[in-house]
Amino acid sequence: MFGYVLVNKPELKIREFEVYRSYYCGLCHALKSRYGNLSRLTLNYDMTFLVMLLSDLYDAEDNTTCGHCMLHPVKKHCSRRNEVTDYCADMCILLSYYKCLDDWKDEKKLSKKLMAGVLGKKCRKVKERYPEKAEFVENRLNMLSIVESSKADHIDKAARVFGEIMAEIFVYKDDRWKEDLYKIGFYLGKFIYLLDAYEDIENDIKSGAYNPFKGIYKNEDFDNQVLKLLLLMIGECTDAFERLPLVENVEILRNILYSGVWVRFGKAKAGFKAAEETGVTQLPEEIIN
Numbered sequence: 001m002f003g004y005v006l007v008n009k010p011e012l013k014i015r016e017f018e019v020y021r022s023y024y025c026g027l028c029h030a031l032k033s034r035y036g037n038l039s040r041l042t043l044n045y046d047m048t049f050l051v052m053l054l055s056d057l058y059d060a061e062d063n064t065t066c067g068h069c070m071l072h073p074v075k076k077h078c079s080r081r082n083e084v085t086d087y088c089a090d091m092c093i094l095l096s097y098y099k100c101l102d103d104w105k106d107e108k109k110l111s112k113k114l115m116a117g118v119l120g121k122k123c124r125k126v127k128e129r130y131p132e133k134a135e136f137v138e139n140r141l142n143m144l145s146i147v148e149s150s151k152a153d154h155i156d157k158a159a160r161v162f163g164e165i166m167a168e169i170f171v172y173k174d175d176r177w178k179e180d181l182y183k184i185g186f187y188l189g190k191f192i193y194l195l196d197a198y199e200d201i202e203n204d205i206k207s208g209a210y211n212p213f214k215g216i217y218k219n220e221d222f223d224n225q226v227l228k229l230l231l232l233m234i235g236e237c238t239d240a241f242e243r244l245p246l247v248e249n250v251e252i253l254r255n256i257l258y259s260g261v262w263v264r265f266g267k268a269k270a271g272f273k274a275a276e277e278t279g280v281t282q283l284p285e286e287i288i289n
Helices: 014-035 037-042 045-057 083-107 110-129 131-149 155-170 178-207 222-241 250-258 260-267 272-278
Strands: 063-067 077-081
Touching: 014 037, 014 045, 014 077, 014 083, 014 250, 037 083, 037 110, 045 083, 045 155, 045 178, 045 250, 077 083, 083 110, 083 131, 083 155, 110 131, 131 155, 155 178, 178 222, 178 260, 222 250, 222 260, 250 260
Parallel strands: none
Antiparallel strands: 063 077
């Protein structure tokens, strides 16, 4: 349920994309140095967005290095890292660990159980640093599992729970920016959950898995109904975003919130027509190229 908060690369300047990639690489390096190579499997674009958002908001001092790595043995890549990067690396581990446990409990996938075992010791370190956040995420994921197992058709019920999880992660400090960061995380989390459900609707109907859109899937205007919901979520998210005093990374972050988040919607099997209506016609290249 991660990897939806993307950049729309064709709409970025070359310099802007290099900055974005440097934060992505910085998060990858932070995961490796704090938790080992396997922890890089938890790396995702959503947390890269959070790194850039918090780094700009709190004027974090970046440590920038350039060099080769296992994923890029030929071409040098620069990476930016700061205290926010380390926080987001911890949150990658926390979210991935509990998500693997939840997937194992619901789907009995052995790969998820094995991955949870790998992340278990690493997550204990995160719990020691952020006990309240860890407890909150665990409780909300348990609640999400209960909601999904109840097969409730209410579209907002499960999305709200996931929104609360993301909101907790987005609140970095208890300060004057807390309310807006909470709102950004909450509505972005709901957007991610609903878009993931939209993308999986046909497979979930075939498998019998929970999906909040099952009740309206056969409606003639299903795509437009989902689009309106997603636009509402992003509208609330960007409303809070625009109140923050962002400077350095603001144009890249706007690219993500106003354009990039629609990339996966445009790629969804049932979403190509709706994507054209929103003006999203270009798909980004892989970020690691």
